[in-house]
Amino acid sequence: MKSMLRTKEVIGTSSTEQNKSSLKAKFESALQTFLEILHNKTSFENIQKHENVEEIYQSIKNEFERLSKYPTAKLWIQYMDMIKILKLFIKAERTGDWFLHLHAVHEMLPFFAATGHNLYLKSAYCYLQQMQTLETEYPDMYSKFCEGYHVVRRSNRYWAGISTDLAIEQTLMRSVKTSGGMTRGKGMTEVQRAKWLLSMPACSGINSAMQTVENLQYTTSEQHKESTKSRQERDNKDVLTILSYLRERNPFSESLDLRNIETGVTATDEVNVHNTELVGEKIIESMKDQDAFSISFKRSMQVKTLNEKTKIRTQGDTLNVSSQLLFQRLITAAKHVTDDVSKIFSYELSNFPSAMFDTSGAMREPQKSNLAEALWAIGDCSAEYETSTTDVQYVLDGGSLLHRIQWPRGVTFGRIADLYVDHVCRKYNTAIVVFDGYGNGPSTKDSTHQRRTKGIVGTKVLFKEDTPFKSKKEQFLGNVENKQNFINLLAERFKSQNIVSHHAESDADVLIVQTAVESAKSTTTVLIGEDTDLLVLLCYHMNSCHHNIIFQSEMKQSTKKFKVWDLKKTKNVLGEEFCKVLPFVHSISGCDTTSRLFGIGKGQAVKKAQTDAYFMECANTFTDTMSKEEVLRIGEEVIVCLYNGVEHEGLDLLRFRKFTSKVMTSSKFVEVHTLPPTSNAAQFHILRAFYQMKVWIGEDVNLNVKDWGWLIDGNMYLPVRSSLPPAPEELLKTIYCRCKCNCDTKRCNCRKHGLECSVACTECRGTTCCNGCTPIYDSESDD
Template sequence: MNIIKDEPLNSPLKSIILRLGGFHLEMSFVGGIGHLMEGSGITELLEKVYAPNAVTHMTSGKAIARAVRAHFLIDTALTSIILSHIYGIPLPDEIENETGTNDINPANYINTNNTDINAEDLSDELHEADAMLDELLKGDISVEKACENVLLDQIKSRIDNFRVSHKSFRISQLWFQYMDMIDILRRFIKAERTGNWELHLQTVKDMLPYLAASGHNLYVKSSRVYLQQMQNLKTTHPEVLTFLQSGHHVIRRSDKFWAGLSSDLVIEQVLMRSLKTSGGMTRGRGMSEGQRAQWILSMPDCAEMNNALQEFTGVNYGTSDQHKEGGESRRSRDCQDLKTFLSFLISRNPFVEETIHGRKKIDEFSFKRKEQAIISSANSAIKVDDDVIIVDSQLLFQRFLAASNGIYEDQSEIFTYELCSHPSSMFDPNGLMRTAQKSSLADTIWGKGDCCAFEMNENDETQYVIDGGSLFHRIHWQSGLSFGEICQRYVDSVERKYSNAIVVFDGYASGPDTKDATHQRRTKGIIGTKVSFTDTPFKSKKEIFLANLENKQNFINLLSAKMVEKGIETKHADADADVLIALTAIESSKTKPTVLLGEDTDLLVLLLHHADVTSNSLIFKSGNVSKVNTHIKIWDILKTKLLLGEELCTLLTLIHAISGCDTTSRMFGVSKAATLKKFGEHDIFKTQAQLLCNANKKDDIISAGENIISSSYNGAPYEGLNVLRYRKFAARVLTNKTCVQIHTLPPTSNAASFYSQRAYLQMKMWMNKDNLNPCEWGWKVAN
């Protein structure tokens, strides 16, 4: 535009009129709809039909064909709900549930209790609408004549009255606005397909406030300038205006009424596709100016040659007169997906009267500190004169180092402090414990020798012990089933696969637990809505539902009761069930061959620690169905324990806890494989591990724990972590090409003392000596 504007008056470029690409404007507007409706539940609604990854591209406007279809179906579903309110008729899904058929006439299902309108008037309108639809489908009347029928004006008037009656309901207003945006989109597509110039300009104008509200500022600016230029065509280029008003602002490949295509869409389909496919310029031809000119100017000749070859060979390319959206399979799929959207919206009707009203205005409401949610950024904060400041740990570390110059004669003294808001070697920038890769410990043990159970003589005498937490992930929860039916699927699966089973469940009703931080990380802070059980249909995602611990406990209780009814034995732990699962399997192996089905490395560690090598066969394996070409480890616990030795198996719980598990963090740069290797190669590590395992005094535990952590960072014997921190820092300053990152240094002695206490507590819990109070061993209760 600026190029044309700056050209001289006699330049031929002055005769060029720039147009806004309709296809890309449509994509931007659809992306704006997705942005404005974010958080309204539309994402969850779309995921009932489309995959989550596809929904992301649909709401951004990239997957435009899917997005347009989905938005039109949702708009139809919302309109159906409104008409159901107005005419007092049940929705198709409700009628099918009652009659078992989808051959319905809405006029036969009028319920005068749901509407204030005279039933006879409603019946007449519905019968007349039904008759007009039949005539339209049979071709007895034209679309133009149907649109001129006063009946449609009456229905529209009733819808307008319905919207006025719900104007004070905020949720209803949100979805009314959504329907308005879809109406604009529908009219814009109609303008492009039919070549209606005036409708095109009007819909572009209607899009402006929504594009601005969604932050699509470049399209707002371009659309406004475009509208101004097009409105001036009457005086500047009247012949061009006449050309555009004749329907030539779109490109047509045929003379069909609904065959108009936006110019930028045709450019994408023809020019850009040819440019980037085989034989195009991006396939080795080069992109110089001369090559581009030759390639573009040769396209008409290539088209003529293509037509000549078609005539010569008698092979012609043609398309069907029937649009793909009018086919039987597409209409059937549309009907199915429409019912899916309706089913979701009926249970969350956006047009019901709001029963929740705020008691105070937002500017008069007082927020209480005890009700404040703790966000991850708050864990990266420090307090200065009662002011909470969010800081960057690395920046804070560098400033502390700079400020210490001249204050401390011996700069090593400053390394007795963490120099950041939290021990960054143990916690990530969000303040959460660094996640340990627990499976690496199992992989390391597996690589030490023959641990595999080659012959599994499973028979009717074999006792199966099943991890209830792992069992949850084996069955797909189909939306629409009741929780009782979902539980029955679990019961049927266990009965079908295992003749003699004991299922052990975790407990989630005992209050604060040392695994709460792990639960928070796994659920990503999501808390599902509390749900009533048994006959309640499942409507959400399984992960969201199970993120609510009360829901999870209620589901466990329901599932356990159904299993007991079928003769399946169940056990319940007060909190984490790993110890109970392992001890149940070990106790069973004393009298019969036993197979433990689970996924957690914690179970493997506990089995190796507690198992009796004189017992019957004890197998540990995954209960999930093996994937193609995937090696599933089947552990022979007794063989593995003999391979590792009694000494290592006794200390394995400590090695697992101090190298990172669900209740202890992983230390940056210290792997489980390296920790296990040190046990066999470093006497100081083994000695200190034995001291920590047998210690009773807290000072001895802290001292031994610090020595173990120092050894893990390759420190000198009894060097101490504070000295090691400074020595590591000084060495890296001399050798590193970049600045030293604070999280790569070992923790301070003070941070290691609390870490050692938490590891000791977890070790004792795994040893089934859990009468210790976590608040006395490195933990505190926080809201």
């Protein structure tokens, strides 16, 4: 009953409000009967006969059937079914129910098959076949098993049955290993084992007689140790912890994507772990009329899981290989395949561009705040003005403002909106608030949002001004519809207090800066925000003939990193030419829509723009051009320059040169992510950087985002990583073996090329042969 209540709490229901109220009343009625059982006020049969229990069970069953069309929900329902099977198996063992035992083992078969537990599968399959003939071949044993004698009982309690192997461990093996046992200096020869075993009955009688003499007896309590009050409280606390976790990452959301609820990573179409039972049944069907000793199982028939290791393909075979291992194997194998190793460095030699993407496949997160630090260090950019000045116009970043106010639980949404109004009126004399827009369409910031939220999507809440707020602020704002609806409510409250608010269609950075620049035409303007992007755009868009613009955070003045920027002074310090290319410098070195280049920091990029004339020439040309071919050519030159390469060298040659240099000078092996990206992978990064730069400077009207390094996946924009395979086809064919023996001869493809077997090998997987070895990686990095 408790599990039914918990299940209903997590999955919710799609019924009407009237049906919800009716179902809630039935739950409360059944729960009351359950509590009476716990306090011995009624019998267990009453709950089974309770009129509402069947209706509750049917409601949950119907909800499960409805949710099963959504992959993530289906996966979790499948997990609950597996737990149910395990509970049935334990119940059958504890109670000595023979038929329930066979049923539970039978239900396990598809999961054994689909998940690659082939020995368990064959053993359980043969076991069930033999038990089907038990009644005719061994009727006496069959009748004993039906009476519950397939398990061992050390007491007469209902829940006291244990399996034979566990009984041996608890009795015989315990005696062997404890004081007086054979392992305590008595020896383990055959004679000693026989003497010790034959003496046990006599020792048992002596033990019983000694207990009688000493008036001692061995008794056990009828109460199970897990049913004590303290244990119940601990279990309830653990359940509440799990429920809190699941509320934030609802696995039963109506999403057509299969995702990891912890990391938010979305599975590819090949992943079918939510269909484990169906896959297992197909494998079992293929086992009919097969010899148990000769039958083999193909890994390709098993379920595909959502693995952190990215997949590569060669001639239809799918491999799961870590990037560093793949890189080492390819480099070693290349010496036997080609005379010119430098040519293979035009390929990433890993399953994704490691210089721009981390081990999970996500874009490397840039350190945007380091750009502000680098600019601040160039010269005196600080502003000198009184925060109490009344003759200034304030422009507020609405996204930052949303996170500025704490939301008390239990108060209405209208009251929460009033808290924002009071905050703005109290701190800012005249203010314009600019909000982001959260539509249903994809955005180039989708990857960033997913990384920040770890894929957690809050539950949609239908609320009005008088609706009390009863969840967590982060969870509520994790749903874009909730956030947009609250912004609309907040805008109405601002309007009633003569506070102007603007709303962008998507990201508001450009609109915020445009609003500040427009305001500066008539008066001194103070922009309140936290994002480094705003500083970059202000440096580009602000005109020297305007009134001054002050950029500052709303952080407390006592904070050590608190900075107040005077934009006129900042532009004078940086120079007009530098400010013109600053959006490009920011986007190419990593922002919310582009990845960070491993080993290339913001400070390094700023220094290049200040000191390298060729870099500045390329940056200016890149900013002004609209030709895609020219964008790619100049962008590659810029990245080569950032890696301290030679003009017109090209990334592929630079990549090989960096590799050979590291091999000659480094005391450890070369890590693939420390090398520059290939020309092919870098071109998509360059296109994304160009598109973002054009958005910032307001010249993106005729640009289609899908032509500039992005692809559509569902309702999200995802970055294109590369258009080339990880390595040449002839090289990929040499990196794994199909040996069914011990990989101890030259017939093993890995051994023939001087390579160790790994998880890429189709049979041994690098763990069951004599040619396997687990590589040890150095945790240090150059980043």
